[in-house]
Amino acid sequence: MKRDLISIIVPCYNEQEVLPLFYEEASKWVAQLDADVEFVLVDDGSKDNTIHIMRELAEKDSRVFYYSFSRNFGKEAGIYAGLYHAKGDYCVIMDADLQDPPSLLPAMYDAVKNEGYDSVATCRETRKGEPPIRSFFARKFYKIINKVSEADIKDGARDYRMMCRRMVDAIVGMGEYNRFSKGIFGWVGFKTKWLPYENVERAAGTTKWSFWKLFKYSLDGIVNFSSAPLHISSWIGIVFCVMSFIMTLFVFVRQMIAPDPTIGWSSLACLITFIGGIQLFCIGVLGQYIARLYQESKGRPKFIVRETNRDDRKEEDRA
Ligand code: UDP
Ligand code: MG
Secondary structure, eight states: OOOOEEEEEEEESSOTTTHHHHHHHHHHHHTTSSSEEEEEEEEOSOSSTHHHHHHHHHHHOTTEEEEEESSOOOHHHHHHHHHHHOOOSEEEEOOTTSOSOGGGHHHHHHHHHHSOOSEEEEEESOOTTSOHHHHHHHHHHHHHHHHHOSSOOOTTEEEEEEEEHHHHHHHHHOOOSSOOHHHHHHHHOOOEEEEEEOOOOOSSSOOSOOHHHHHHHHHHHHHHHOOHHHHHHHHHHHHHHHHHHHHHHHHHHHHHHSOOSSTTHHHHHHHHHHHHHHHHHHHHHHHHHHHHHHHHHHTOOSOOEEEESOOOOOTTOOO
């Protein structure tokens, strides 16, 4: 029987310190698998020596393939490029920093191979080692997004997961430009097993996510997978219409009973600014969706490869 090929997809952005460690550690665990393996390393426009390390690894090991982007396109683009170019019967996405322990690989492969699952995903049991404020907002985000969106996203879910070919094809087939993988994984469905594990700290280097970047990422998640903000702004509009009707009635009756042309100008000024603010806010929400519509309609490529050691581009391909 033909041996399975497992593609290990690693998005890397300025990972010169950890990439060699990752390769060592992953190779050790991969050797225990009863399958062939290819490494699909994606250099997301790194400014350090990541690309040199990738070239060296590829020279040493014929199982290593790398794709280097022309600039930084973000982790989501890295994941997409990896899945797009992977040839494996199974694909697994891993961070370069060893926060996704390769020791889970044998258990993951066993689950997709023998237990009838289409994918094995991992989630962190605890958020140990993370700033408390970040954990607080992360928790709130998962609560909100699960309420308002059709994608089922588990709190603490990582991007570290192994998927069968059918699921990978489904994900690559979702050609949207604004990608939020955690949502996409949930949206495509399939039978998924969850493996919880203790949070591991980064082996070396520094995190690429600032608080602001994470905040924007979470907004992306909500806007991409839910139209709840649009409904909420419509409801705010309705509530204000009703309120203004009641207030008009009140003012009218009061003028009838005790006419005074000057009273109430300050409350009027407050109301005007308040309602103006709400209107701008709702237009802003609308704008978020229109901006995405605009981005999607341009149909720009999600990533541009500058250098690779496996040029398997077909003419009609446009990722
Ligand atoms: N990453 C990437 N492009 C980016 C930012 C991050 O490819 O613009 C990669 C990074 O190299 C790492 C993974 O995404 O392999 C996770 O990043 P990081 O460890 O900084 O995030 P954290 O674990 O702190 O959430
Ligand atoms: Mg990390």
